[in-house]
Amino acid sequence: MRVTGGHAPGRFPGQSLERDQAPGRRSAPIDPESEDLLALAVTGRQVIRVPRNGPLTRRTHVSPKDATSAGAGTPRTRRDRCPGALRPWPADDGLLVRLRLVGGRLPAGALRDVAAVAAEFGDGRVHVTGRANLQLRALPGRDGRLTPEALRAVEGTGLLPSPAHDLVRNIMASPCTGRTGGRADLRPLAAALDRLLCSDPGRAGLPGRFLFVLDDGRGDLLDRSCDLGLVALDARTGQLRVGDGWGPVVPLDDAPAAIVRLADAFLARRGDGPSAAWHVAELPDPLTDPAPPDPRLPDASPPLPYGPLAGGGRHAPVPDEGLDRPAAEALAEEALTAGGGGHGELVITPWRGVLVPGQAR
Numbered sequence: 001m002r003v004t005g006g007h008a009p010g011r012f013p014g015q016s017l018e019r020d021q022a023p024g025r026r027s028a029p030i031d032p033e034s035e036d037l038l039a040l041a042v043t044g045r046q047v048i049r050v051p052r053n054g055p056l057t058r059r060t061h062v063s064p065k066d067a068t069s070a071g072a073g074t075p076r077t078r079r080d081r082c083p084g085a086l087r088p089w090p091a092d093d094g095l096l097v098r099l100r101l102v103g104g105r106l107p108a109g110a111l112r113d114v115a116a117v118a119a120e121f122g123d124g125r126v127h128v129t130g131r132a133n134l135q136l137r138a139l140p141g142r143d144g145r146l147t148p149e150a151l152r153a154v155e156g157t158g159l160l161p162s163p164a165h166d167l168v169r170n171i172m173a174s175p176c177t178g179r180t181g182g183r184a185d186l187r188p189l190a191a192a193l194d195r196l197l198c199s200d201p202g203r204a205g206l207p208g209r210f211l212f213v214l215d216d217g218r219g220d221l222l223d224r225s226c227d228l229g230l231v232a233l234d235a236r237t238g239q240l241r242v243g244d245g246w247g248p249v250v251p252l253d254d255a256p257a258a259i260v261r262l263a264d265a266f267l268a269r270r271g272d273g274p275s276a277a278w279h280v281a282e283l284p285d286p287l288t289d290p291a292p293p294d295p296r297l298p299d300a301s302p303p304l305p306y307g308p309l310a311g312g313g314r315h316a317p318v319p320d321e322g323l324d325r326p327a328a329e330a331l332a333e334e335a336l337t338a339g340g341g342g343h344g345e346l347v348i349t350p351w352r353g354v355l356v357p358g359q360a361r
Contacts, residue, residue, distance in 0.1 A: 078274045082208030084166040085154050088146060093123065094138035095146060099159045100166070103173030103190040103214070104132035104348040104355075108332035111346060113157040115328035121150045125322030131211065132172055132348040134159075135322075162198040167208035169194055172224065174216040175304065175349040179357075180311025183217030184232040184252055190214055192256040197263070205267055207278040212259065213241065219298035224350070227266070227280040228259050233296040243280035246291045262287050303351045313338065313358035315349065331356060 081089065088095035099114065114126050114134060123138040136154070140147045146154065160166055171190050178185035193212060197203050213226035217238075222231060229241035230250075238255055240247030242262060250258050262280075265287050270277040277283055306317045316331065323331070331354055336344045338357040347355035 076275045095141040097136045099134040100169040102194045106346045108335040108344040115325045117153045127322035165198045168206040171212045173214040177216040186216045196260045219301040222300040
């Protein structure tokens with residue numbers, strides 16, 4: 001069921017009551033602080049029951065005084081505990097580490113290195129998440145920290161360009177952007193946004209669940225929840241997403257700075273301590289003047305299917321149990337030897353798959 005509520009049908013930047021699942025609706029294991037867990041976010045006079053990812057299919061209205069009994073996390077009583085390399089999650093089988101990938105982009109060599117870390121220190125598998133990140137499980141540590149040897153190995157993958165900002169580099173982008181389809185190549189925009197986030201020590205204070213979502217105009221991420229984001233309207237402009245609403249239309253070249261300004265405004269307004277907001281939708285007042293959805297916004301498109309892609313390459317599913325070392329090595333080798341525009345780079349997708357480059361058939 002679509003929610004229109006003042007938004008054009010098919011153009012609501014939303015969320016879903018269901019966990020993210022890959023095409024074919026495969027279930028996937030989640031950790032206690034998974035990006036897919038349901039939560040209740042208080043927004044003004046209502047509580048919106050949402051997961052961390054997916055299209056909003058309906059709203060459940062709960063009065064703020066009922067929020068606690070309904071299981072709401074607002075007012076917050078603790079800081080978020082979303083895991084990273086320097087702040088692992090203590091699971092039953094050892095420490096869980098999440099490695100964030102900007103737009104899901106993953107050099108083939110880095111995948112090999114991550115698989116080697118998993119084989120030497122963890123459960124031997126590389127896991128993927130619904131936000132197109134990587135996870136390693138069963139890593140050794142003490143007092144909630146990796147052992148020095150395991151941490152050095154993780155850092156050696158090259159996937160921690162700014163350790164202080166490890167938890168905040170949560171940037172999703174249309175996986176096929178710049179490769180095939182879409183209205184604009186958002187890879188430079190995503191990279192610029194990442195640089196701006198990492199350029200300011202204060203921005204390391206963003207919550208680990210705070211999410212940026214960039215849709216290149218094909219609509220594949222339009223139904224993904226986000227705190228801040230953008231949808232391309234054409235090759236030069238896009239409309240900002242602000243919480244569960246829309247912001248202004250901006251030139252794509254100016255979008256990273258515009259998004260970071262809003263992130264800074266969120267940091268200034270979210271409060272302090274364990275009761276501080278995790279998400280834009282939890283603020284009592286909007287970050288910017290609400291704007292109507294631009295008529296050029298696309299309709300939401302379905303998940304990218306597994307199999308060969310029209311522009312070359314393929315979308316390979318990742319098993320629920322993750323990739324063992326031979327499987328990861330094979331994907332890396334395939335990317336490195338691919339012709340065309342592969343350049344040895346893979347893309348982890350939000351549908352728990354991997355885009356493997358290749359020539360068009």
